[in-house]
Amino acid sequence: MxxxxxxxxxxxxxxxxxxxxxxxxxxxxxxxxxxxxxxxxxxxxxxxxxxxxxxxxxxxxxxxxxxxxxxxxxxxxxxxxxxxxxxxxxxxxxxxxxxxxxxxxxxxxxxxxxxxxxxxxxxxxxxxxxxxxxxxxxxxxxxxxxxxxxxxxxxxxxxxxxxxxxxxxxxxxxxxxxxxxxxxxxxxxxxxxxxxxxxxxxxRLRGEQAQRLAREAIAREMHDVLAHRLTLLSVHAGALEFRPDAPREEIARAAGVIRESAHEALQDLREIIGVLRAAEADDAGRPQPTLAALDALVAESRAAGMKVTLTDGVPDPGTVPASVGRTAYRIAQEALTNARKHAPGTEVTVSVSGAPGDGLVLSVRNAPPRGEVPHVPGSGQGLIGLTERATLAGGTLEHGPTPAGGFEVRTRLPWE
Structure with missing residues (x-):
């Protein structure tokens, strides 16, 4: 015994x-x-x-x-x-x-x-x-x-x-x-x-497993959200560092983006911590993003200096289930963050299509990077998190280099 x-x-x-x-x-x-x-x-x-x-x-x-x-x-x-x-x-x-x-x-x-x-x-x-x-x-x-x-x-x-x-x-x-x-x-x-x-x-084992799954979900959410915000901070801070003689208007705009990104990162962090402290998961602050917020995400990336093209083949994003739309948004957010870190200055194409019964297909593709690809510590962890997120939603995710030398992240999510 x-x-x-x-x-x-x-x-x-x-x-x-x-x-x-x-x-x-x-x-x-x-x-x-x-x-x-x-x-x-x-x-x-x-x-x-x-x-x-x-x-x-x-x-x-x-x-x-x-x-x-x-x-x-x-x-x-x-x-x-x-x-x-x-x-x-x-x-x-x-x-x-x-x-x-x-x-x-x-x-x-x-x-x-x-x-x-x-x-x-x-x-x-x-x-x-x-x-x-x-x-x-x-x-x-x-x-x-x-x-x-x-x-x-x-x-x-x-x-x-x-x-x-x-x-x-x-x-x-x-x-x-x-x-x-x-x-x-x-x-x-x-x-x-x-x-x-x-x-x-x-x-006891079920409780420990539930705690582990909750920790993994929180870590995945923090990575997807904060990595996007911090990348914006890094891009604009780097622009200010390498171009100290830029016009005042550009410096003011970059400083505003830095301030806004820092504010958004703190707000997202407060929401995640609020979910931990709340008695129920419905007690979170701001509503979670869905597929309808994809336009705002692309606009935010463009404001950060990225060349992003959005091809939206879903006539009414509001008809997409909230869980599926939220998963697609987080995958697109992480893919844009990776493109900004590993292929800066390249053109990125975001395409989304699908219909009820056929599923939702999201693709984020970037062109070949110019020059040497910068090495970023912790590379690959985001793709692992995206694969887990797509699997939990009942879908699949594929990623890898394209024939032209670029990189593509493609996911298919169920849409009942």
């Missing part, structure tokens, strides 16, 4: 330890092992053990009275019968430690001693409770085979032979059935305990 299982609480119906057997208490309430290796007996165990001992003694005393009615029994055999019966009754206290060995020993003891019959039944009951059915079957079958021989050697004066055998067989079957019933109830309790622990473990 590992640490997680030890830490799991027992079922609600097993809170009172004293009414449970020691074997169940040891399993439901794991404790450090005792020096002897045996679990400590509960109050219920002491009551059951004392009751079994009293029943064995009572049955033995009844058998002593029957010994006086057997005229042909020698005094030596009567003394041996009582000694064996007394030892068998005393051995009942060992039934929890050696259930199988005691049950096997009681088979020959019950053959030579009538006063050991109660102890034999107690041993058989203990074996049925604590051991699998195959052990009970072997010992029970041996006891049933011994009974005809016993009643043939020492017939009952008031009962015929067949009636004595039938009564003994029914009594043995009843004791075995009672023991199996007790064992099945214990196994059911342990099974319910295991199912409760497994349910807790599965719930």
């Amino acid at each position: 590992n640490s997680d299982e030890r830490a799991a609480p027992p079922p609600a119906f097993a809170k009172r330890r004293w009414v449970l057997p020691a074997a169940l208490v040891e399993d439901l309430y794991p404790q450090p092992p005792r020096p002897g290796g045996r679990p400590r007996r509960t109050a219920r165990d002491w009551i059951v053990d004392f009751t079994c001992f009293l029943l064995a003694v009572a049955i033995g005393l009844l058998a002593v009275d029957s010994l006086d009615q057997e005229a042909n029994l020698p005094p030596v055999m009567e003394a041996v019968d009582q000694v064996v019966g007394a030892l068998a009754c005393a051995a009942v206290w060992l039934r929890r430690r050696w259930p199988f060995g005691l049950a096997v020993a009681m088979v020959p003891a019950s053959l030579v001693s009538a006063t050991a019959g109660g102890a034999a039944l107690a041993a058989l009951f203990t074996l049925a409770v604590h051991r699998p059915l195959r052990y009970v079957a072997w010992v029970g079958a041996a006891g049933l085979l011994v009974q005809p021989l016993y009643y043939w050697m020492r017939p009952e004066p008031d009962l015929p032979f067949l009636a004595s055998v039938v009564i003994g067989t029914l009594l043995t079957v009843a004791v075995v059935g009672w023991g199996l019933l007790v064992r099945s109830k214990r196994l059911l309790l342990l099974s319910l305990r295991d199912r409760a622990r497994h349910a807790e473990a599965e719930a």
